Amino acid sequence: MKMISATILGSLALVTVSQAAIVNLRFTGQANYVGSNIAPGMQVGDGFTFDVSYDTDAPNISFNPTTEGSYASISANAIIQTTGAGPFSITWDNPGIQIENPGSYQRISFGTVTSSPPSFDETFEGKSLTSAVVSLFTDFATPIDGVSLPTSLNISDFSTNPSSTGMYLYFNPGASADFVRFSISDITVVPEPSTYAFFTGALILALCAMTHQRRRKN
16 A cells, blocks of 8 residues: 555646646636727627637747846637627637736736737638737735746735736737727636646555555455
8 A cells, every 4th residue: 555655646746747847827807808800709708718828838938027027938829709799719829928027017918929929810890810918917916926937826916907908809900890808707727637647546556545444454
């Protein structure tokens, strides 16, 4: 029993180390502004899910690391449950994270990197998507340590002003009639699939060990 327990604990330590650097965040919320050229296919209240995956060990690729950090992400995609056109998916072909911390405020944005912004192939209601970003802004707290990548985020640490914190979609030509803004209601950390698999395996091993021990006692 002791040997099996040690094996389980050793495996847990190994997985914890190997997976510690990868972070998967999920943002959820709803539209609070929809431009007239995007409606009625998309409407105020339509929900969205945005998933981003990144490695906290990724190097800072910013040109000005004293006030801004830019990092490449592994993947980023969003799904919007539109009222009139069904699910609308967005994929960032060059996702990134940008952190600004000049002193008077702090902002972290997902989906864009200053030196190499992403491009999009998606269109909606005949409009081409030209820019998409999830941005969190604060002028009253410091939820991010300097310009390092976070391992988790709490939406309550950021501004509730819908004009500063949220997901923004800009369609061609980009005027207010072609703009959509979403509020963020929640941010969660999504475990890696391998983490689920490990804990399932560890549970099975533990149950087998308990069964073996009971049989020996009987």
